[in-house]
Amino acid sequence: MSTIIERIEKFNSGLLPDKVQLKYKAMAESPFRFFRGTCHLFYQDLVKAKSFPSSPLVWICGDLHLENFGSFRGNNRQVYFDLNDFDESMLSPLNWELARVLTSIYVAFGTLKLKKSAAVKMSGLFLDKYIETLGSGKAISIDPRTADGIVMDFLSRVEKRKEKELIKKVADVAGKDLRIKIDNLTHFKLEKELKEELIGHLGSWIKKTESWPNKYVVKDAAFRVAGTGSIGLKRYMFLLQGLKNKNKFLLLELKQGVASSLKPYNKNPQPGWKTEAERMITIKYRMQNVSPALLSTSRFKGDDFVLQEMQPFADKINLEVLARNLKDMKCVLMDMAVLTASAQLRSSGIQGSVPNGELIAFARRKDWQKPLLDYAEQYAAQVNLDYKDYCAGLPSLVH
Template identity: 50%
Template structure:
C-alpha cells in the first residue's frame, strides 16, 4: 500500500470529522506526524529482522518525549512520570526504547538542533536507562527530589490553583458555571447523547469505588486533545460538590481502542474485560502512584478510561528550553530513569520478566548501538514520509 492508503486505513473506524483535525495537526511538522502515526512505526519495525532480544515488560507502547508530564495522584502529591498508556501491551521492552529514541531524533530536528547532539542525547538516554535497570530499584520524581528544569517545572505547577483550570475550561451563563464552548477544543453534544452521558456519569458517581461520590454532574462536552488519539470519543465533565458550594472537579472520559501493537506482538496477552481495563492495569503498574480518580467504565458498548483533570497536569515545552542544552540533558536523563523504573515496577506481573532478567539486560551493551542505528535511519524516513503526507494533505488527498 502507498503511504496515504496506510494512513487512511489506520484511521478507519474513528470519528471522520475529528480525523480531519488529526491530519491537520499531523501536517504541522515531522515530529507531530510521528506522534500521529504510531501504527506506521510498528508496521515498519515488523519488517526489520534484526531486532535485538530483550525481556518482556509492560510497555506504554507509544513512548516519546511528549508522553511524560506532571499530574497529581490520589495521595495528593504531584509527580513527573509517563502519562499515556493507550497502546499499552506486554511486549519486549526494546520496542519501547526504539520508539522513544526515534522521538529524540525527531524532537531535536524540530528544535533545529544538530543531529550529532541528538545522537549524543540518545546515548545518554540508553546509558541511564541501563544504569537504573542494573540498580534494580524503581524511582520516582516529585518536587522534593527533582533536579534542574524538572524541579523548576514541578515547583511551578504545584502552585497552580483549581481556579486556573476552571478559568480555562469554564464560563458563566445565566448565573451558572458551565464548560466553555469558546475553547476550540470543546464541542457541543447532541441533546440525547448529553443526557445519556450525564445519566451514565451520575450512576458512576453513585456506585464506583473510585468516584468522587459527593459530587453531581453539571455539564459535559466533547473534548479534543493530543495527536494520536484524535478521532476517538472523548468527553469532559464538570462536577459540582454537593457539600461545598462553589467547589468543582473536571473529569476526563477517554475511549480506549485496541493497542496498535496487537498485530505485531505475538506474546499471549491477559484476557481483558475491555480495552480500558488493559490501559488502567498498565498505568497502575507503571506509575509510582496513579493519577487521581484513575478507573474505567463502559458506555454504549465502548470502554473508557476515567481520570480527574487537574491544573497540575502539564508537559515540558521543549521549544522554551531549546537553547539550554544542559536542561534538555537533565530532562532526557530523567525520562530514562522513569522508563526504566516503569519497567522494573511492572516486572514479574502477568507475564512480564522478573527484575533479575531486566538487570541482566541492563548489564549488556551489545544491543544499544543497534537501536541507535535503526532509530537514526528511521527518523530520516519519517521526515521523508512527512513531506509526502504534507504534500498530499495540502492537495486534498485526505479530505472526506
C-alpha cells in the same frame, strides 16, 4: 506496497469522521507531530527490520515519546512527573519501547532545528542513563521532593497553582449557569440528547461509588480533543461542582478504550483482558508509581471507556523552551530515562514480564545498544521522508 496515505487512511477509518479531519491537519504541523500521530506505522515497520536487537518481555506504554511524559496529581493529591499515556500499552519486547522514545529524540530535535550531532549525543546519554537505572534494579519516582533542576522548577510551579484558577480557564464557574467553555479547538459542543445521556451516566456512577466524588454533582459535559494519536476517539469531559461546597469544582474525563496499535504486530501472548479499557488502566497502574485520581473503567452505549480525573491543562515540558538550553534539555531527558527504566522495573515479574533480575542482567549486556541507536537514527530519517509524502498527499485526506 501501499502508500503512506493509504496506510494512514486505513488505520484511521474507524474513527469519528469529523474529528479525524482534525487529526490529519494536526499531523501536518511538523515531522514530530506526524510521528506522534502514526504509532501504527512505527510498529508496522519495526517488525520488518532484519537487524533489530532482541530483548526481554516487559510492560511498555507502547507510544513513548518526549511528549508522553508529564505532570499530574495522583490519587494521593501529590504532583508527579511520569509516563502518562498508556493507550498502546502491551506486554512487548523491551527494545520496542526504547526504539520509540529514542527515535522521538531524533525527530523532535530535527523539528526544533537542533543539530543532528546534538540528537546523537542526547540519544546516547538517554540510553546510558536508562541502563544505569535498569541495572540498579530499583525503581525511582519523581515529585517536587525528589526532582532536580528544571523538572523541580516545573513541578513546583504546578504544585503551587490553585486548582480553581485552572478550572476557570476551561469553564465558566461564576453564577448559576456553570458551563465548559466551547472553543471548537479542544472543547466541542455535544448534541443535546448525547449530553444528557452522558451527564446521567456519570451521575449514576457517582451515586454508586464510595469514594469522595459522591460529594459532587455533574453540571456540564463536552467533547474533548487532546494529544495527536487519540484524536478521533470518543472522548468526553465533565464539569462537577461540590454539593456542600459550591466553590469546589472537579474535571473528569471519559476516554474510549480501543485495541493497541501494536496488537497486529505483537505475537507475544497477552492476558485475557475483559476490555481494552481494563488493559489500559491495569498497565498504567503497574507502570506508574502513583496513578491519577479516580482511575477506573466505565461502559457507555456499547463502548468501554477509561474514567479518570482530568487535569485542566496538560502539563508537559515545553520542548521549544528547552531547545534554547541544551543543559536543561539534558536534565529533562535524563529524568525521562530514569522514569522509563523505573516503569519497567516496577512492573517486572507480572503476568509474563521478566523478573527484576533478568532486567539487571540485560542492562549489563553490551551487544544491543549500538544496533538500537542505529535503528532509531535510521528510522527518524524514514519518518521525515514519510512526513514529506504525507504532506504531499494530504489534500486527498482532508475534506
